[in-house]
Amino acid sequence: xxxxxxxxxxxxxxxxxxxxxFGRAAERLHVAQQALSRDVRxxxxxxxxALFTRTTRSVELTPAGHGLLPRARRLLALHDEILIGxxxxxxxxxxxxxxxxxxxxxxxxxxxxxxxxxxxEILARxxxxxxxxxxxxxPTGWTSRSVVSPVSRPGCGPNSPRCRSGWTGYR
Amino acid sequence: xxxxxxxxxxxxxxxxxDLVGHxxxxxxxxxxxxxxxxxxxxxxxxxGLTPAAPYVPPVGVDETARYLARHGDPMLTTVGGPLIPGAxxxxxxxxxxxxxxxxxxxxxxxxPGLSVLRAAAAELGAREAWLRRPEGCWLPAAxxxxxxx
Numbered sequence: 014x015x016x017x018x019x020x021x022x023x024x025x026x027x028x029x030x031x032x033x034x035f036g037r038a039a040e041r042l043h044v045a046q047q048a049l050s051r052d053v054r055x056x057x058x059x060x061x062x063a064l065f066t067r068t069t070r071s072v073e074l075t076p077a078g079h080g081l082l083p084r085a086r087r088l089l090a091l092h093d094e095i096l097i098g099x100x101x102x103x104x105x106x107x108x109x110x111x112x113x114x115x116x117x118x119x120x121x122x123x124x125x126x127x128x129x130x131x132x133x134e135i136l137a138r139x140x141x142x143x144x145x146x147x148x149x150x151x152p153t154g155w156t157s158r159s160v161v162s163p164v165s166r167p168g169c170g171p172n173s174p175r176c177r178s179g180w181t182g183y184r
Numbered sequence: 185x186x187x188x189x190x191x192x193x194x195x196x197x198x199x200x201x202d203l204v205g206h207x208x209x210x211x212x213x214x215x216x217x218x219x220x221x222x223x224x225x226x227x228x229x230x231x232g233l234t235p236a237a238p239y240v241p242p243v244g245v246d247e248t249a250r251y252l253a254r255h256g257d258p259m260l261t262t263v264g265g266p267l268i269p270g271a272x273x274x275x276x277x278x279x280x281x282x283x284x285x286x287x288x289x290x291x292x293x294x295x296p297g298l299s300v301l302r303a304a305a306a307e308l309g310a311r312e313a314w315l316r317r318p319e320g321c322w323l324p325a326a327x328x329x330x331x332x333x
Contacts, residue, residue: 043291093294104297117262118285125304126297135297 018059020092023085025052026064030082033072103134185273186258192274199278200231209259213238224260226324227281245269279322284330 028038029049039046057064064078074082108119115121123137186193192202210224211217212235225235242251249268252259261273262283287305289298309315315331317323 090296093296096294102295104295104301106297106301121308122287122301122305125308126300129304130297130300133297133300135301 016059018056020089022052022056022059023089025049026056026078027082027085027089029053029065029072030074030078033074035072103136105136105138107138109139185252185261185268185271187252187256187270188272190256190258192258193272195274197277198274200227200233200276200281201278203233203258207234207236207257209236209239209255209257211241211259212236214241217241220260223283223324227260227322230322279320280318282317282321282323284323284327 025038025042025044028042029035032038032041035046035050035053039049042049053064060077060081062077063075064081066073066075106123108123115124123135127135192198192206195202208224208228210221210228212221212225214221227233228235236255236257239251239255242248245268249270252268252271267273287301317331
């Protein structure tokens with residue numbers, strides 16, 4: 014009998030542990046909630062112990078779940094590193110802005126990310142990406158994580174990992 | 185943002201109603217900044233104000249300073265935006281306009297840099313309460329709908 018552990022099960026477990034809510038975790042992973050619940054149960058079966066306590070009102074980690082979480086994250090990080098070919102492959106970030114400034118939201122997020130990840134490489138580009146407004150981006154598979162910042166509006170190589178911050182507008 | 189010589193430049197804060205009769209440059213007609221122009225036009229129209237006529241947009245600090253001095257219309261910009269020599273930034277109020285900043289990526293993108301960026305945004309956003317909207321603020325209806333629970 015195979016004792017292989019599919020990373021998908023761990024990804025489902027970590028997302029659920031972070032959200033403590035099956036619906037929200039499933040949404041984050043872009044999978045159906047039933048599929049996520051099935052994966053978590055499969056993982057519990059494989060490991061032979063419960064990872065969550067579930068009541069009608071809440072989902073909580075068991076001690077076994079707490080113990081698994083950091084190790085699952087480490088394995089997933091390594092898994093992702095292998096998948097992207099090399100950890101040194103830079104991420105292109107299109108700031109959608111042709112100005113920079115230490116107070117601009119995009120610049121601040123970039124600066125913080127770079128100091129938290131000195132061994133990695135995030136390449137920022139300005140005004141280099143899609144000019145389409147966001148509503149026409151959504152159907153093509155872009156996912157938006159939105160934040161509101163009252164102070165700022167900051168403002169892709171074909172095979173490079175990339176993402177986009179801000180809007181097409183830069184002022 | 186306007187030249188220091190503008191009649192409204194000495195205010196510490198500008199209500200949108202103070203801008204009646206002053207066309208505001210929202211970068212209309214610039215094909216590279218359609219979303220910003222769209223937000224600006226909505227903000228102005230919904231408050232009875234007028235967007236300045238489309239013009240070839242200046243690029244860079246020096247050209248922007250020259251453009252501002254020559255044309256005189258205030259520019260819609262961000263509070264945290266870069267300071268242009270000879271210009272002043274005056275915050276807007278009643279309502280305080282907000283703009284949505286998004287991190288957009290493909291759902292299947294797996295990259296440690298993306299996790300780091302998301303964590304950085306989450307950390308700054310939580311510390312500074314980005315998702316809390318101040319009383320009497322304005323943002324485009326479509327953006328407000330996106331943020332609805």
